[in-house]
Amino acid sequence: SYELTQAPSVSVSPGQTASITCSGDKLGSKYVCWYQQKPGQSPVLVIYQDTKRPSGIPERFSGSNSKNTATLTISGTQAMDEADYYCQAWDSSTVVFGGGTKLTVL
């Protein structure tokens, strides 16, 4: 079965750029989306179709996807961005989630 791999945790200082990666075989040939989940809340879609931002998502969130790695980039990271982030893709009639990355802003 298809697997998406994320680092368990990433730390960033306020105002700096955070990069969260998601790797999978030939991932660049698939669309990837990203969700943000804060404690006790439902996931929120922050990037879809690799690079698109839903309405209401700040411009500091951006995405890319090439070869075997998709990346969620948060520019000028703010304390409110501290959350778990999950990548998601579709393979063989199945939605697959990455294991999630806990972003700490400190």
Next chain:
Amino acid sequence: QVQLQESGPGLVKPSETLSLTCTVSGGSISGYFWSWIRQPPGKGLEWIGHIYYSGSTDYNSSLKSRLTISLATSTNQFSLTLRSVTAADTAVYYCARTSRAGNTGYSSDYWGQGTLVTVSS
């Protein structure tokens, strides 16, 4: 504004059937996939399956033998039935609206608040 709300029992006994319903308001069922995703306590997201508004379904292969997702367009609801549950099925269950772009661009833009289902005797 589209809203989704899960409903159903919070406690299910082992070997019995878990049944949840998601009610969609503020929008139409048509044109979208309707998904179930779960999250065991302290763990990551797991896709359960989805149903297209036409009635076609895709299921997580690890759950397929125990799983049914159905749709009631007249009441703007869709449902999850998971049979023969064990403690491993204890999780927060979310329903979500899902769109597709091309062949692989599935993404869920509206989610319910989630409901905790505990499997225990």
